[in-house]
Amino acid sequence: MGIKWNEILITGDPLILGSQIAILLTMIGIVGGITYLKKWKWLWTEWLTTVDHKKIGIMYIISAVLMFFRGGMDGILMRVQTSRPEMEFLNAQHYNEIFTTHGVIMILFMAMPFLIGFMNLVIPLQIGARDVAFPQLNALSFWLFFCGAMLFNLSFVVGGSPDAGWTSYFPLAGKEFSPGIGNNYYAVALQISGIGTLMTGINFIVTILKMRTKGMTLMRMPMFSWTTFITSIIIVASFPILTVALALMTFDRLYGTHFFTLSGGGLDMLWANLFWLWGHPEVYIVALPAFGIFSEVIATFSRKTLYGYKSMVFSIVGIAILSMVVWVHHFYTMGAGPGVNSIFSITTMMIAVPTGVKMFNWLFTMRKGRIKMTTAMLWALAFVPCFVIGGVTGVMLGMGAADYQYHNTLFLVAHFHYVLIPAVVFAVFAGTYYWWPKMFGHMLNEKIGKWHFWLFVIGFNMTFMPMFFLGLDGAVRRSYTYSVESGYAPLFFVSFIGSIILALGFAAFCYNIYWSVRYADRNIPSDPWDARTLEWATASPVQHYNFAKLPEVKSMDAFWYMKKNNEGLTLKKEELEEIHMPSNSGLPFIMCVVFGISGFFLVFEWHIAAAVAAVGIFAGLIIRSFDYNDGFHVHKEEIEQTESAWRNGEGEVNRYVGKR
Amino acid sequence: MDKKMKRYPIGHVVGFLSSLLLTFVAAGIALRTSLSFHTIMLLIGGLALVQAALQLFMFMHVNEGEDRKTQVINIAYGLIVAVIIVAGSIWVMSFGHHH
Structure with a gap:
């Protein structure tokens, strides 16, 4: 097997040594804390084995916040390193590793799980279902994502981080030029979590097509459900490409094949082609659910139905189709020729049309609305101008001929941060403030929320706006330092200060969570925002069976209609029936551990050990095939107790009854 | 039947x-x-x-039975994805080989 014991732990760098000690102490702290509080059994039965979509959603979101911290630290380190010319804070190799892990973690282990967390939490409630179509598969999806994320994060203390950029272009990412095991982590960890994401896509397509409650036609679905549906279709179309590309990468690195190598007839740019065939749809996989969140937030806090619902639906379908046919704009400079570059320039610019339609729809939704300036709404308001800057610079980059000038400069970096942060990060913050009471039964503090908002938005603009100008002046991306003579120093310093403010904004967010968990008022109604969609028609936090009686939908904005017409809000005792729910299962968590062990051995190229561990994966599949557990029934008494506990509270849904 | x-x-x-x-x-x-x-x-x-x-x-029997609509949509979807990925890749990647 040739185990390289001396390569396992990274030694010699004070920053990494510090992280190793911190990780060790945190782990001892967590294990000790759980043992001291005797919470192991609770952790296992309530969380690790759960198949409840709401709890899975919460676990996704917690993981995403942690990954946000990790990816954010990488970002800060980069800005510190470039704060002054010829800085010697990080060396070139360390800088390479950090921008690589920053990109991978922020896209795959922060943005995606954050949004998938909200999909899990909200979608079954919005369409009036009791769970997703395949609850246990859903748990497996989460645990595979978690396994991939942990494996990837392990890389920087054990074995070395990948260092070929988040795109991992060949030939650099190949064995010839990156002989270390860092890029094996990339191939294996992304593969494992990618499988989980693919399962999520399938699960949500089936859930939305098959599990909608009575009267919930497709064209009555809330916009977040629509965007989730279309996103799931894009996931199913594009993630298999990543799976295949990563498998070929693994073969190249581990078994000496020549798919992407320079020698032996490989085609290195084919990696770029396959990567972006997945990578561009991936941008819309994270952007569309974010658009959905903004649609919900804007409609709720403008107290109006979403303007141009049908055109919104056609826009997201149009974006989904176009997202599959623009991938070459990421590598115009490959030189595929004027024909190819022109076609892809046109398709790229066409995306601005449906996106523009959506923008105007949001603005018209707000027009003449009674806008409430909650923190969630502030994020949606800030999204509009910031995202437009990102979109317009995107059209500039989208023109093949012009792209030769901008390519590989900080202009591009500024552009995609101006797209991804307003769209995805602002959206997940808006969603967090909006749906937090649905998750935990108390609100996040609005005052700290405004600190969070202003610090983050100002910090964001200060960090990335200078990069447009640096890029136009010729500052290249991924360069760990620059000379005094270049004249870049002042703008880089502004960017550094901005990143500190950005970090303070995130700290305010974390403090807000801490403060609200400890001190926030628990005595709030289940519908604190006077919202429009069905997730607010039940208790907060939601009881495990979601709805005692499945709601019947008669129009768009179903819950608003119910409130205005006083229909379906009350529940009679005779209407109660036993509810069939799926049982918990430990198998997804065990699969996560087995995948993790097998993946770890594969990263270190200990093939026999990996093969032995992989037997466990097949054992898990076989056990699942012979699993005849059909779930359990919730008894009427339990339902009655739960329902009367929340329905009779002061200011509850009952307050709409008889209001006319 | x-x-x-x-x-x-x-x-x-x-x-x-x-x-x-x-x-x-x-x-x-x-x-x-x-x-x-x-x-x-x-x-x-x-x-x-x-x-x-x-x-x-x-x-x-793609156009028969309860699921005929689904089946036709699935096949059309599969074809579109395959054409984009395979034909698209060949088109994009075949530059510089015909001179």
Whole structure:
């Protein structure tokens, strides 16, 4: 097997040594804390084995916040390193590793799980279902994502981080030029979590097509459900490409094949082609659910139905189709020729049309609305101008001929941060403030929320706006330092200060969570925002069976209609029936551990050990095939107790009854 | 279903005969003509597509039963994705090889 014991732990760098000690102490702290509080059994039965979509959603979101911290630290380190010319804070190799892990973690282990967390939490409630179509598969999806994320994060203390950029272009990412095991982590960890994401896509397509409650036609679905549906279709179309590309990468690195190598007839740019065939749809996989969140937030806090619902639906379908046919704009400079570059320039610019339609729809939704300036709404308001800057610079980059000038400069970096942060990060913050009471039964503090908002938005603009100008002046991306003579120093310093403010904004967010968990008022109604969609028609936090009686939908904005017409809000005792729910299962968590062990051995190229561990994966599949557990029934008494506990509270849904 | 079973399966017979015909034509083009390699590949490739479509409708019942809409959508979706990925990749990546 040739185990390289001396390569396992990274030694010699004070920053990494510090992280190793911190990780060790945190782990001892967590294990000790759980043992001291005797919470192991609770952790296992309530969380690790759960198949409840709401709890899975919460676990996704917690993981995403942690990954946000990790990816954010990488970002800060980069800005510190470039704060002054010829800085010697990080060396070139360390800088390479950090921008690589920053990109991978922020896209795959922060943005995606954050949004998938909200999909899990909200979608079954919005369409009036009791769970997703395949609850246990859903748990497996989460645990595979978690396994991939942990494996990837392990890389920087054990074995070395990948260092070929988040795109991992060949030939650099190949064995010839990156002989270390860092890029094996990339191939294996992304593969494992990618499988989980693919399962999520399938699960949500089936859930939305098959599990909608009575009267919930497709064209009555809330916009977040629509965007989730279309996103799931894009996931199913594009993630298999990543799976295949990563498998070929693994073969190249581990078994000496020549798919992407320079020698032996490989085609290195084919990696770029396959990567972006997945990578561009991936941008819309994270952007569309974010658009959905903004649609919900804007409609709720403008107290109006979403303007141009049908055109919104056609826009997201149009974006989904176009997202599959623009991938070459990421590598115009490959030189595929004027024909190819022109076609892809046109398709790229066409995306601005449906996106523009959506923008105007949001603005018209707000027009003449009674806008409430909650923190969630502030994020949606800030999204509009910031995202437009990102979109317009995107059209500039989208023109093949012009792209030769901008390519590989900080202009591009500024552009995609101006797209991804307003769209995805602002959206997940808006969603967090909006749906937090649905998750935990108390609100996040609005005052700290405004600190969070202003610090983050100002910090964001200060960090990335200078990069447009640096890029136009010729500052290249991924360069760990620059000379005094270049004249870049002042703008880089502004960017550094901005990143500190950005970090303070995130700290305010974390403090807000801490403060609200400890001190926030628990005595709030289940519908604190006077919202429009069905997730607010039940208790907060939601009881495990979601709805005692499945709601019947008669129009768009179903819950608003119910409130205005006083229909379906009350529940009679005779209407109660036993509810069939799926049982918990430990198998997804065990699969996560087995995948993790097998993946770890594969990263270190200990093939026999990996093969032995992989037997466990097949054992898990076989056990699942012979699993005849059909779930359990919730008894009427339990339902009655739960329902009367929340329905009779002061200011509850009952307050709409008889209001006319 | 019962009603259908009793009728003479004219569709199946036509499908079977035309499949045979298409196969023989393809074999004939490949073995008995002196067309260029490129033309032969194009012709038998085209015939293969016709035959695949024929099989789908005559024997694999894509347009029958409860799920016919789903099946047709799935096949169309699969075709579009395949065309974009495979044909698109070949088109994009085949630069610089014809000079």
